[in-house]
Amino acid sequence: MSHELTDKQKKALAFFDSRLNSKLITHLISCVHCGLCGTSCAYYITEERPENLPAHKVDIVARIYRRYHTFAGKHFPQLTGAHDLDDELTTEMIDSLFGRCTMCGRCVAHCSIGVDIPFVVRTGRMMLQQMGLVPKSIQSTVDAAINTGNNMAIPKQDFIDTINWLNDDLQFELDDDTVTIPLDKHDVKMLYTVNPREPKFFPLSISAMAKIFYLAKESWTLSTDYYDITNYAYFVGDEEGAKLLTERLINETLKFGADTLVLGECGHGSRAMRWEGPNWLGKPYPVKAITVVELIAQYLREGRIKPDPAKLIKERVTIHDPCNLVRNGGVIDEQRYIISQCCTDFVEMEPHGIDNFCCGGGGGQLAMSEYNDRRLRIGKIKADQITATGAKIVVTPCHNCVDQLSGINLEYKLGVQIKSIAEIVADTL
Amino acid sequence: MATIEIDGRTFEVDGDGFLVNPKEWNEEVAQLFANQDGTGELTEQHWAVIKNIRSHWEKTDMAPMVRSICQDTGIRLRELYGLFPQGPARGACKIAGLPKPDGCV
Numbered sequence: 001m002s003h004e005l006t007d008k009q010k011k012a013l014a015f016f017d018s019r020l021n022s023k024l025i026t027h028l029i030s031c032v033h034c035g036l037c038g039t040s041c042a043y044y045i046t047e048e049r050p051e052n053l054p055a056h057k058v059d060i061v062a063r064i065y066r067r068y069h070t071f072a073g074k075h076f077p078q079l080t081g082a083h084d085l086d087d088e089l090t091t092e093m094i095d096s097l098f099g100r101c102t103m104c105g106r107c108v109a110h111c112s113i114g115v116d117i118p119f120v121v122r123t124g125r126m127m128l129q130q131m132g133l134v135p136k137s138i139q140s141t142v143d144a145a146i147n148t149g150n151n152m153a154i155p156k157q158d159f160i161d162t163i164n165w166l167n168d169d170l171q172f173e174l175d176d177d178t179v180t181i182p183l184d185k186h187d188v189k190m191l192y193t194v195n196p197r198e199p200k201f202f203p204l205s206i207s208a209m210a211k212i213f214y215l216a217k218e219s220w221t222l223s224t225d226y227y228d229i230t231n232y233a234y235f236v237g238d239e240e241g242a243k244l245l246t247e248r249l250i251n252e253t254l255k256f257g258a259d260t261l262v263l264g265e266c267g268h269g270s271r272a273m274r275w276e277g278p279n280w281l282g283k284p285y286p287v288k289a290i291t292v293v294e295l296i297a298q299y300l301r302e303g304r305i306k307p308d309p310a311k312l313i314k315e316r317v318t319i320h321d322p323c324n325l326v327r328n329g330g331v332i333d334e335q336r337y338i339i340s341q342c343c344t345d346f347v348e349m350e351p352h353g354i355d356n357f358c359c360g361g362g363g364g365q366l367a368m369s370e371y372n373d374r375r376l377r378i379g380k381i382k383a384d385q386i387t388a389t390g391a392k393i394v395v396t397p398c399h400n401c402v403d404q405l406s407g408i409n410l411e412y413k414l415g416v417q418i419k420s421i422a423e424i425v426a427d428t429l
Numbered sequence: 430m431a432t433i434e435i436d437g438r439t440f441e442v443d444g445d446g447f448l449v450n451p452k453e454w455n456e457e458v459a460q461l462f463a464n465q466d467g468t469g470e471l472t473e474q475h476w477a478v479i480k481n482i483r484s485h486w487e488k489t490d491m492a493p494m495v496r497s498i499c500q501d502t503g504i505r506l507r508e509l510y511g512l513f514p515q516g517p518a519r520g521a522c523k524i525a526g527l528p529k530p531d532g533c534v
Contacts, residue, residue, distance in 0.1 A: 137443075141531040152532040153491065162496040197533045201495045201517045204506065230533065366533055369444035400533040410467070410515065 009085045012127040013068060019123060020069065027115050028062045031055050037117065040110035042357055042378040043100050054107035054117045057096050061124045063089065090133055097124040098135055099371045102378075103235070104323035104358035118363075126237030134236045138367040142232045146241055149248070150228040152196040160224055162199045166207045174211065181210045185221035190260045191253045192220050192292070193229035195269070195399040205265070205399070208426035212296060215429055216304040220262070226252045229269035230400075234276060235364035243280035246273060253287045260288045262295055265420045267322030267362070267398035271329045291325065293397045293421055297334035300341050300425075307428035313343040317424070318391035320349065320382070320405060321356040322398035335397055338421060342428045347389040357381050359396075361404025379408035386414055397421045435461040445519065447529040454483075454526030462524045467514050471524075475512055477502040482525040492522050492530050 005013070037054035038044040044052040059081070066073035066082035073082030083089050103118040111117065128134055134142075145151040150159075160183060167181045182188070192213070198206050213220050226248045233241030253261045263270040270291045278284050299305045317339060325331045332353050339346050349356065360379035365371060382405070386394055394405055394416050405418045432439050433446060438461065441449040446466075448454060459479055463471050471479070481501050485493035495517050499506050513520030518534035 137529075137531075144531050152530060154494070158494045158497070162494050165496045165500070195533055197518075199494065200492075200530070200532070201534060203495065367531065369447070369529055372444035372446075403533050406516065407519070 003084050003086045005085065008131040009090075012130040013064075013085060015130045016064065016068075016123070016127055019126070020065070024120070024123060025065070027117075027120050028058065028065045030113055030115055031058055031062075032113060034112045036110045036112050037107035037115075040106045042102070042104070042106075042360060042381050043374070045381060046378045051092075051096055052100055054101075054111075057101055057124075058115060058117055058120045060089070060093055060096055061120050061127075064127075085127075090128065090131065093124050093128055094133055094135065097121050097128065098138075098364070098368065099374065102323070102358045102360065102362035102365055104362050105328050106323070106355070106357065109327065109354060122237055124237075125235075126239070129237040134238075135368050135370060137369050138232060138236055138364045141364075141367045142236055142238060142241055145228060145230065145232060145245060149226055150196040151230050151232055152200050154196055154200055156224055159199050159227070162203055163206070163222065166203055166210070170207050170210055170214075173207075174214070179210075179214050181206070182221040184224050185256065187257045188221045189219040189258055190221075190262050191249075191256055191258045192222055192262045192264065193227055193249060193266075193269070194222070194264045195230055195266050196228050197399055197403070198264075199227075202399070202402075205420045205423050208420070208422040209264075209292065211426045211429060212299065212305060212422060216299045221256055221258070223252045223256070229264040229266045229273070231269055231272040232364060232367065234268060234272045239280060242272060242276070246277040246280055249273065250277075250281070250285055250287060258287065260290055261285075263289060263291045265292055265397040265399055265422065267324035267329070267400060270331075271324035274329060291329075291331055291334075291397075293325070293331055293334045293338070296421060296425055297337050300338060305425070305429060307342050307425070311428045313393065313424060313428065314345065315392040316345045316347055316390055317343040317393045317395055318347050318349050318386065318389040319352070320359060320386075320394055320396040320401055321352055321354075322396060322401045323356070323358050323362055325397060326356060327354045331397075335395070335421060338425060339395060342425055343393075347391055349385040349389055357385065359401045359404040360408070361400055366400055366403055375404070376407060376411050379404060380412065383408045383412035383414055386416060387412075391416060393417045393419055393424070395419050395421060395424050433465070435465050443529060445523075445529050447523050448526045449528075451526055451528070458526065459524050462526075466520065466523065468512075468520060468524060472512075474502075474504055474508075475524075478504065478509065478512065478521050479525045482521055482527065486525070486527050492518070492527055 063083035072080045107117045141151045144153040171177045231245045365375045
């Protein structure tokens with residue numbers, strides 16, 4: 001007996017229909033239940049329960065496909081594992097697709113047949129978005145970005161005052177009162193972007209990057225309107241919103257006559273802007289989009305910045321690889337090159353690179369306080385990885401990871417420092 | 430909604446431990462939260478920060494920029510990070526009884 005669909009459920013199913021192409025169908029029907037995804041997933045490793053299995057998360061969406069798009073599922077749903085899109089299923093979708101997945105993609109790398117599990121999870125999140133069922137805590141972050149231009153709703157004057165304050169400090173540090181952190185400067189080569197948590201609470205990383213730009217003699221600016229590299233709309237499956245946020249940064253780059261958009265240290269923001277954005281816009285960008293990690297590596301290779309041998313970091317350093325920048329974004333060697341130039345004692349985590357574990361804060365987890373306990377619990381894997389290196393400093397090119405790592409640093413009493421790439425480089429200049 | 434119990438008192442909090450009902454907040458509650466998150470006994474400097482955050486939030490419904498906290502209280506940024514081991518957002522704002530700020534914090 002099928003239940004009467006609500007208007008919102010009908011809307012979500014119509015959306016699902018519109019997305020149902022050979023790629024999605026293939027990923028929905030191909031799982032061979034080998035279980036390798038389970039042993040790759042931080043949630044399942046931490047707690048071996050069925051709802052933590054990546055394959056189970058795929059199956060939730062596949063149940064909807066079977067129920068409405070297969071003969072057997074339409075007529076014999078109970079026999080085929082098909083399920084109506086009803087309140088019971090949407091409750092499970094919210095808990096599993098938002099609450100038990102960081103969309104890190106480690107399961108894809110381990111899947112015996114290459115099912116793109118986060119792609120299916122994102123499709124499920126999109127359906128929830130169509131039904132207005134995105135958890136409020138993360139939706140408010142999206143709303144702030146769309147309505148105010150940045151995800152923390154920082155008023156423009158507060159941003160300007162903060163940058164000017166940093167500028168005074170930087171002039172003092174470099175003993176040069178001609179140094180400026182340029183705001184809304186036209187006819188420059190690059191527009192730089194930041195995570196709003198930097199101006200709001202952790203601005204030293206902005207000063208660090210400004211110091212690097214200054215020493216590299218770069219032509220750059222920050223925008224006072226649109227400087228936010230994050231794209232939480234991407235996490236919640238709101239493609240219209242994701243497209244709008246992308247357009248703003250591209251238009252802002254053009255507005256200042258720049259030919260390069262520099263993506264600040266933000267994993268998902270870099271991935272969204274670098275790899276997903278052109279798809280949302282339906283065309284290639286008219287400007288280059290480059291991550292700041294690649295840019296700093298380039299400065300070092302070209303000798304535009306030179307670490308002072310007396311200032312090299314001698315404490316043991318390890319790198320945490322942000323999933324969206326590394327496994328899903330292909331920036332792997334550049335951060336290692338940078339660290340090799342700035343630090344004398346570097347140790348890799350195991351595993352690392354494209355096989356690295358998520359910090360536990362990806363996929364919007366840091367914004368969703370309702371799943372805070374799970375986030376800290378799965379962070380134990382990362383905590384153990386860090387401990388095994390014996391490192392005193394963990395460097396990571398993602399402010400979201402920085403926050404999660406800071407959380408597990410306290411939770412598991414690791415006693416390490418967490419730094420961004422720009423911060424560790426600036427310390428040696 | 431979760432609850433936490435500190436020294437026999439129960440508070441309704443969100444998943445990150447931020448107070449749900451801002452009216453429950455007072456200086457005694459702030460000290461209880463500080464005891465619980467590793468900040469410890471609140472000093473004059475802590476209070477300067479907490480009161481600054483609280484009054485800004487009461488006026489604007491938002492946490493202040495860390496710049497304005499530093500400028501208003503005369504406390505340097507690195508000192509501020511040292512005062513609150515959980516940081517300005519998850520530490521100082523939580524002790525000041527604010528809701529969790531949006532974004533990557």
